[in-house]
Amino acid sequence: MKLNLRVWRQRGADAPGAMATYEVDNISADMSFLEMLDTLNEELILRGEDPVAFDHDCREGICGACSLVINGDAHGPERTTTCQLHMRSFADGDTIDIEPWRASAFPVIKDLVVDRSAFDRIIQAGGYISAPTGAAPEAHAAPVPKPDADFAFEHAECIGCGACVAACPNGSAMLFTSAKVNHLNVLPQGAPERETRVLDMVATMDAEGFGGCTLTGECATACPKGIPLPSIAAMNRQWLRANRKVRR
Amino acid sequence: MALATRTDNGSAVRKPPPKRSFWGSTVGKKVVMAVSGLLMLGYLVAHVMGNLKVFFGPAEFNEYGHWLRTMGAPVLHQEWALWIVRVVLLAAVVAHAVSAYQLSKRDIKARPKKYVHQRKRASYATRTMRWGGIIVALFIVWHILDLTTLTVNENAQPGRPYENVVATFSTWYGNVIYITAMLAIGLHIRHGFWSAAQTLGVGSASRDRALKAIANGLALVLTAGFIAVPVAVMTGVVS
């Protein structure tokens, strides 16, 4: 099939950017979206132009590197990651708009590549259980009720791609932050740091310049791993509880 | 270095952990919004019940209006209870508005650049929270000038609320302003109540349907209850 691509091009972080139009031909419906971009880039290189920069790595939908807003949707029309989106979701002659994640906490590095290190700093603020290597008790010492284990797993599935922030009209990172808070706070192993974890992660989230949550639900709709919206309410509950318990 | 988040040696900067504070946090501000919103919602429920007394005729309605001034007596002096309610409400309005303003400012700053490819997102109620809130705020000013201070109500008679209500809804603009504002309030409550439940941590997957149903029910009942009065005046049921 033949497609008309309109791609955000921006040479560097401080450079101005604009949408540029490209035509690609002979696109197979079996191609993944990123393979379609590979095809475009091969042509651009041979024409002596700068290929389109985009983040990608595992191309299996698990590393969370790929990050494109396609026709206004984070990761495109299907509920999956961009790397698992296939060209059969589009029709011959379509015009496809491709833009980077947009949020002031995710500055553009080049073209479609953004800096998501703010997510790492949110995790560094408390998204862990302090269990130094070697200090662990026997694995069966603390049984975890299956519903809790499943709840933890459901939230631990987050791949940190940032689609939630990209989709949120406020550029809020509440879904990302709540996924990690809920994963760790529900487990007995995570209990001792429950309060400091949620307070510090939320404070860091705010300090990184993410917006507040207005519960539009866009995040959960865009999430390729299906982290549910009530995750945010569960984190709010933790946060309020922590505020009551931790005296400053 | 182009990126503000990296140092010259290319590594991510370690910032000292930010201060934990209630009001300084987006979640804290949302809690303030939720609590003040729920206070106002409670007030609206009482308000609509009072309003509906208009259907029992001028005597009962005016008596109710009088009682509002003496409520709390004899423990409280004349109008004290009313002023307490007014002060609490004013505090709620201010808290709600200030947190809404600060959060909105922050949210706009967090997403400075729009997508070129726009598409319609979220529900109408969700998308209209900010404008709806502003409309309701402006309405409250009008409403107080109209039926509390009677400043803008041309045919107002102090101490005769029933007649004042009829007077207000006898003008076309009085009806338009009121009904528009009530529809805005309905939408605002629809998203606001459910949203407050999430903010206060009451929401969960299993309760979601119930909370949404309550939000819709409250929005519908309140809007219908409020609008019933101007409609009744217009149709001559109340005169």
Next chain:
Amino acid sequence: MSSTDYTQYTIGDPLFDSKAPDGPIAERWDRRRFEAKLVNPANRRKHTVIVVGTGLAGGAAGATLGEQGYHVEQFCYQDSPRRAHSIAAQGGINAAKNYRNDGDSVHRLFYDTVKGGDFRARESNVHRLAQISVEIIDQCVAQGVPFAREYGGLLDTRSFGGVQVSRTFYARGQTGQQLLLGAYQALSRQIAAGSVNIHPRTEMLDLIVIDGRARGIVARDLVTGEVSSHFADAVVLASGGYGNVFYLSTNAMNSNATAIWRAHRRGAYFANPCFTQIHPTCIPRTGEHQSKLTLMSESLRNDGRIWVPKAQGDQRPAHEIPEDERDYYLERIYPSFGNLVPRDIASRAAKNVCDEGRGVGPGGQGVYLDFADAVARMGRAKVEEKYGNLFDMYAQITAENPYEVPMRIYPAVHYTMGGLWVDYDLQTTVPGLFAIGEANFSDHGANRLGASALMQGLGDGYFVLPSTINDYLARAPLGDKPDASHPEAAEVIAATEDRLNLLLSVDGDRTPDSFHRELGELMWEFCGMARTEQGLRKALDRIPQIREEFWRRIKVPGVGEEFNQSLEKANRIVDYLELAELMCVDALHRSESCGGHFREESQTPDGEAARRDDEFGYAAAWEFGGSGEPPVLHKEDLVFEYVHPTQRSYA
């Protein structure tokens, strides 16, 4: 780039693992830990350790060294340490916990791993791995890794890869992700504490060796393009395997061999480079555009039946091919094991039937994995319960419904057992340079068992390296930390910059990917599932030609001082073009078949891999012979005191 015949390698001195303790195998690890010198806790912060890579091995090592008090400088090319390709592992992690009371033990895990590796791994290392396996699970659970649990709240396990005991711990189909996030979180804690300084989007391009010791690395900031040097008292490579030599593999797109290859060029021996694992159940390629391959758990073979049409070039859709015109070739050739034969055998059989022109799907590079019988026998609901997520994944990628149409599968390069040669302490032949995880060669021999890679990565990172690196740091006369002005460092920096500048200045007419694809196809054909002397010689003939053409015709747009993904790619291909040659030489010299390495000249009368222990019972460690010069082979004899080599048989 010279015309020296690469096959004319020389044989150097045999190699001995001087750190390996002797005595009863179960006591060796304790003994080594006791005999190793320690670094006083107060002195640890004075030591800097560079860790390259943030996967299971690197993330675990960085976190643990940080906890111990060392200062760690850690590097990853990804934008976040959480994205390392360990994240893509699906199946699970083995541990000899014996929670099922099914007869498992440390010794059995040790035995299975040595045997599974086709007797080309070191007994001492494998036994240590089996011992540590139980601690890994404890550690991960303490970190909050959400392993699957049963209703009683205890951990669930399953049997994996045809093993007789249930020793595989798992987190749905995302075990690698959950383990990696555990390590990433532990690492994040150290980053917050200041003991680990993380350099994301920074790729190691060379190793700095000063006075015979690894003292630093040269790295490129992938955002600004700045080439910088970093110095330390020891360097740990946890940069993963080199499967991307084949272009199409299940590795991540940016996984690469540059760190280990550059280390090899600077003196680290490269062991068993030809030992690559080809996984039988991957989704076939759909055309020329294919950029990578996706693996599906081999548990599918428990209930799916593998077949191809009996006739060559049969183009009919699967359901139109009657039962008597189908060839269930695994069940036919291996009646007792059927579809459950080991990975290497299943892969080779698929290649054979496709080579006969009986493959299915686009290009004839696929075989059917049919669940029709399973659906008829167990019912669709049961099949869905067992394999639902895999079927969904398949449907997502192929737009075919595997409940109705048989799946198509084809083998793909998955893991590389070879890697930098390391001693018992995981130290390479360059003092101060350590290699952990898939980057080293030590534990899997010629074939890796399912669910063992995660175990080895975490074992190396959490437990082995943090114990053994102390010994080096305590003993080595390190002196002052060098800086970029040191002549040897300056030479490495200049060489790196020259290489990048050369790539940018050729301005030819071929893209980096076109060369990578060409090399990959060559390697797949001649150094893939089945290898012959003739084919390998052909590849060895061809690789220098591709290399020559590469340096003449490569086109890399843009400049070096910017975010330039084409430059990143091209620079990785430079190293693949050299590593491929070493893989072929190793495959050529090892004229036996073993594990993932199948030489057609060495098979049993039934067509199975025939090992030749007398001639090849060693690990082949190759020393870099100089640019364009043939390498030098050092043999490390493998001694089997506890598990006696036997020939595998699955017929």
